[in-house]
Amino acid sequence: MEPGTFHGSTVGRFAMSASILHRLREVLGDRAVRPDDGGEDEGGGGIPRVEPESTEAVAAACGLAHQEGWRVRIEGRGSWMPRDAPADLTISTCRFHRIVDIAPADLIATVDAGIGLDALARELAARGSWLPVDPPGRPERSLGSVVASGTAGPLRHGFGPVRDHVLGSTVVTGDGRVISAGGRVVKNVAGFDLTRLQVGAFGAFGIITRLHLRLRAQPAARLTLLATGPRDVLTRQARALMEDRLAAAALELCSPPNGDPDQWCLWLDLTGTDAGNRAEADRAVTGSEVTWTTVGPDQADQFRAAMAHAPLTQPVTIRIGVLADGLDETLDLLETTLAGGVVTAGPGRGLLRWSGSPDLAALRTIRQVGAEREMPVTLERGPWPLRKAFGYFGAYREGVGPLVSRLKKTFDPDSMFVVSLEGNGAEV
Amino acid sequence: MNDRLIAQLGEVVGARWVRHRAAELRTFEADGLPTHVAKPRLVVLPGTRAEVIALVRLLHRERLPWVARGAGTGLSGGALAEDSVLVVLTRLNKILSIDPKRRRATVEPGVVNARLSEAALPFGLQYPPDPSSQTACTLGGNVAENAGGPHCLKYGVTTNHVVALEVVLPDGTLARLGSAHGEPWGPDLVGVFVGSEGMFGIALEISVRLEPVPPAIRTLLADFVTVRAASEAVSAIIASGIVPAALEMMDQACIRAVEASIFAAGYPVDAGAILLVEVDGNPAQVAAESAAVEALLMQAGARGIRAASSPAERARLWQGRKKAFGAAGRIAPDLLVQDAVVPRSALPEILDRIGEIGRTHAITISNVFHAGDGNLHPNISFDSRDPDLARRVKTASGEIMAACVEAGGSITGEHGVGADKREYMPLIFDETTLRAMCDVRRVFDPEQRANPGKVVPIHYCREWNQARSTARPSGGSP
Numbered sequence: 044m045e046p047g048t049f050h051g052s053t054v055g056r057f058a059m060s061a062s063i064l065h066r067l068r069e070v071l072g073d074r075a076v077r078p079d080d081g082g083e084d085e086g087g088g089g090i091p092r093v094e095p096e097s098t099e100a101v102a103a104a105c106g107l108a109h110q111e112g113w114r115v116r117i118e119g120r121g122s123w124m125p126r127d128a129p130a131d132l133t134i135s136t137c138r139f140h141r142i143v144d145i146a147p148a149d150l151i152a153t154v155d156a157g158i159g160l161d162a163l164a165r166e167l168a169a170r171g172s173w174l175p176v177d178p179p180g181r182p183e184r185s186l187g188s189v190v191a192s193g194t195a196g197p198l199r200h201g202f203g204p205v206r207d208h209v210l211g212s213t214v215v216t217g218d219g220r221v222i223s224a225g226g227r228v229v230k231n232v233a234g235f236d237l238t239r240l241q242v243g244a245f246g247a248f249g250i251i252t253r254l255h256l257r258l259r260a261q262p263a264a265r266l267t268l269l270a271t272g273p274r275d276v277l278t279r280q281a282r283a284l285m286e287d288r289l290a291a292a293a294l295e296l297c298s299p300p301n302g303d304p305d306q307w308c309l310w311l312d313l314t315g316t317d318a319g320n321r322a323e324a325d326r327a328v329t330g331s332e333v334t335w336t337t338v339g340p341d342q343a344d345q346f347r348a349a350m351a352h353a354p355l356t357q358p359v360t361i362r363i364g365v366l367a368d369g370l371d372e373t374l375d376l377l378e379t380t381l382a383g384g385v386v387t388a389g390p391g392r393g394l395l396r397w398s399g400s401p402d403l404a405a406l407r408t409i410r411q412v413g414a415e416r417e418m419p420v421t422l423e424r425g426p427w428p429l430r431k432a433f434g435y436f437g438a439y440r441e442g443v444g445p446l447v448s449r450l451k452k453t454f455d456p457d458s459m460f461v462v463s464l465e466g467n468g469a470e471v
Numbered sequence: 472m473n474d475r476l477i478a479q480l481g482e483v484v485g486a487r488w489v490r491h492r493a494a495e496l497r498t499f500e501a502d503g504l505p506t507h508v509a510k511p512r513l514v515v516l517p518g519t520r521a522e523v524i525a526l527v528r529l530l531h532r533e534r535l536p537w538v539a540r541g542a543g544t545g546l547s548g549g550a551l552a553e554d555s556v557l558v559v560l561t562r563l564n565k566i567l568s569i570d571p572k573r574r575r576a577t578v579e580p581g582v583v584n585a586r587l588s589e590a591a592l593p594f595g596l597q598y599p600p601d602p603s604s605q606t607a608c609t610l611g612g613n614v615a616e617n618a619g620g621p622h623c624l625k626y627g628v629t630t631n632h633v634v635a636l637e638v639v640l641p642d643g644t645l646a647r648l649g650s651a652h653g654e655p656w657g658p659d660l661v662g663v664f665v666g667s668e669g670m671f672g673i674a675l676e677i678s679v680r681l682e683p684v685p686p687a688i689r690t691l692l693a694d695f696v697t698v699r700a701a702s703e704a705v706s707a708i709i710a711s712g713i714v715p716a717a718l719e720m721m722d723q724a725c726i727r728a729v730e731a732s733i734f735a736a737g738y739p740v741d742a743g744a745i746l747l748v749e750v751d752g753n754p755a756q757v758a759a760e761s762a763a764v765e766a767l768l769m770q771a772g773a774r775g776i777r778a779a780s781s782p783a784e785r786a787r788l789w790q791g792r793k794k795a796f797g798a799a800g801r802i803a804p805d806l807l808v809q810d811a812v813v814p815r816s817a818l819p820e821i822l823d824r825i826g827e828i829g830r831t832h833a834i835t836i837s838n839v840f841h842a843g844d845g846n847l848h849p850n851i852s853f854d855s856r857d858p859d860l861a862r863r864v865k866t867a868s869g870e871i872m873a874a875c876v877e878a879g880g881s882i883t884g885e886h887g888v889g890a891d892k893r894e895y896m897p898l899i900f901d902e903t904t905l906r907a908m909c910d911v912r913r914v915f916d917p918e919q920r921a922n923p924g925k926v927v928p929i930h931y932c933r934e935w936n937q938a939r940s941t942a943r944p945s946g947g948s949p
Contacts, residue, residue: 260712319756364654
């Protein structure tokens with residue numbers, strides 16, 4: 044069998060599954076191996092699944108898969124990406140969820156990558172610490188999934204993208220090597236930054252098993268304001284706040300939940316001291332052309348949860364890199380090219396997220412126009428046929444495609460992981 | 472061979488921009504690290520982007536090793552070019568654009584760090600990474616080293632601000648990494664290029680994110696009887712959740728050196744240590760945070776706290792800090808500025824340990840460092856003409872590195888590995904990870920001719936030995 048060949052037919056797959064199960068149990072023991080991942084009815088593919096509990100076990104599984112030429116798909120808690128990539132084996136990090144250490148005095152934590160964001164947030168809060176990462180998806184979405192997809196939510200505005208919170212990582216490569224890069228200090232330039240390579244690589248270069256995180260202290264005070272109105276008014280307001288250098292934790296535009304074009308929302312989150320937050324809120328409200336309403340903590344939590352969950356109501360999510368000055372034009376493009384959908388946009392750090400049910404041709408149009416405007420369009424989530432046809436990133440900019448191919452070869456020599464990240468050959 | 476090469480290089484950049492005489496080469500035989508010296512084979516100073524590309528292609532065709540260099544202010548021997556062609560990029564010094572609406576700037580690699588913030592200031596913007604050498608160091612060098620600086624505590628280091636790069640790879644091909652919008656275009660290749668110490672190629676254009684200049688700033692000088700008390704104040708501030716814009720410490724030896732120099736800032740010379748703390752933001756936030764910081768400083772045993780009452784006084788307080796390395800140069804003929812990081816809560820113990828190492832080896836160590844980041848800079852003053860002293864300095868450096876690693880830290884926070892720290896890399900990375908670093912280097916530079924022999928101990932890159940047979944790299948024993 045050629046390495047990297049998916050074992051296609053049902054009969055062939057059944058025979059392979061039995062053989063794979065046998066080999067996996069020999070190496071990993073019965074406990075870590077499940078005969079299938081829930082079957083196609085449950086969103087799985089009816090293929091064997093391992094749920095290792097240590098980096099060593101992940102490495103053993105990868106080493107075996109590499110040796111046998113099995114194709115592997117990586118799964119966190121199965122709450123974000125559809126479980127439909129064709130493969131011979133699923134490796135899940137769902138039982139790999141320990142908090143190794145939280146050091147509140149140093150504002151650093153080390154955790155297993157399979158930990159759910161909600162569980163981590165609870166443990167951190169109990170120690171007065173906070174990871175300002177609020178990606179789309181369910182509350183239990185695994186941290187490894189968030190890092191692998193390089194995603195972010197509204198807090199990216201004030202605290203940066205997820206890569207700014209990751210200090211180091213342990214990763215298992217496609218041939219079972221264990222690489223530990225970075226460290227447990229907030230500043231570190233020792234060696235090449237291999238951790239950055241894993242952030243946003245969608246698991247093409249390895250399985251993230253452990254992460255060292257930079258934390259913040261729980262904010263002393265948090266103040267949330269909301270304005271509603273027509274889209275253009277709110278985007279103008281967002282630009283005005285930025286030009287006024289407002290120090291916000293989040294400044295996020297959201298499409299109207301009820302489809303009313305006059306009911307777009309602009310969400311403003313302030314963190315810091317109570318006095319500081321009130322001063323910034325006063326600056327935002329004074330002379331504003333929109334009416335701001337202060338939102339209580341419970342309602343704010345509900346709104347944040349709804350924002351994070353909204354993409355899951357749609358089958359496909361893309362994110363577009365676009366700053367405040369290109370926001371209106373890009374929203375117009377989405378409206379004319381992709382009907383409907385759910386939009387959130389943080390113009391400050393240049394991330395617009397659209398979720399809906401697009402056809403491939405429309406998505407390609409978006410990507411083509413995006414390329415002309417030098418805006419990257421990333422497929423964050425979607426069914427496998429779309430991921431396969433559209434690619435996570437599409438065409439790369441000049442000179443990038445060969446580098447990505449060589450990196451893939453370096454970390455996953457026989458393309459064991461199903462995610463390839465190959466460009467479509469063209470350059471933009 | 473050299474005559475032919477000199478002629479070829481001269482055709483690309485003009486004969487006057489090729490240096491080949493012994494006296495000329497001596498200028499480029501070291502960077503800011505006094506313990507390492509190596510003479511380049513030739514030095515070439517391209518003046519345009521097109522010349523850099525043509526040079527790299529020429530060197531690739533000729534299969535020659537080369538090293539890129541900015542202002543030569545690095546502190547890890549990273550820009551040493553033993554028997555290699557040194558490509559000096561200081562003539563590429565144009566700020567190509569500043570876009571205030573997008574808060575973006577694009578610069579050539581030879582732009583001096585401080586010039587960018589000066590140019591952005593009229594728009595109410597700044598470029599926060601501010602290494603102590605910022606009036607001389609270049610942004611290309613900052614990208615290569617992932618440079619930091621005092622104000623990186625709140626705002627992040629170079630890698631947190633670079634959004635896109637146009638690079639020429641060592642084989643002469645061009646690549647456009649990242650996007651000006653800030654969202655990566657594919658895997659985060661900008662993230663891996665920044666900090667690659669000139670081993671992945673040359674950044675021809677650097678696009679960075681600018682930050683608004685804060686409307687209010689308050690700078691506090693607190694003095695303590697002991698280093699330990701000052702360290703404990705640092706831990707208390709960090710644990711409180713306040714993120715100052717900067718949180719710097721200086722011990723008595725350093726304070727005295729500064730106060731005896733032309734950079735005297737009015738620091739109390741009888742203090743065991745001082746902390747320079749800066750908070751910024753909106754006025755209400757700054758008032759609340761500085762009150763909280765002052766209370767924490769007093770609780771930790773500060774003898775007194777002085778707030779800068781004017782921009783001029785603030786500038787003076789900062790000048791003392793930023794010129795401390797220069798002032799420490801008065802203590803002895805040579806100064807080794809070390810660089811390591813520890814978890815912030817480990818500061819009190821590690822500073823005691825560094826003092827102990829200094830006493831054991833009878834060497835003079837002063838400390839001025841980014842306390843808020845746990846990023847130490849033990850400065851060793853010595854005379855390199857004394858071989859026994861030089862040996863003790865090397866031994867002490869190794870012991871300091873080992874102590875920091877043992878405390879859960881790293882061997883470098885912002886100076887890079889270069890030639891100086893290469894031998895310490897196995898203290899923090901296992902063999903598999905070091906080999907993976909070599910592999911990633913080969914993704915960008917399959918023939919390993921860009922800045923050869925740096926960062927990763929050579930024996931981890933076995934293929935290196937094959938390259939040696941066809942090229943003339945500087946190498947050096949691991």
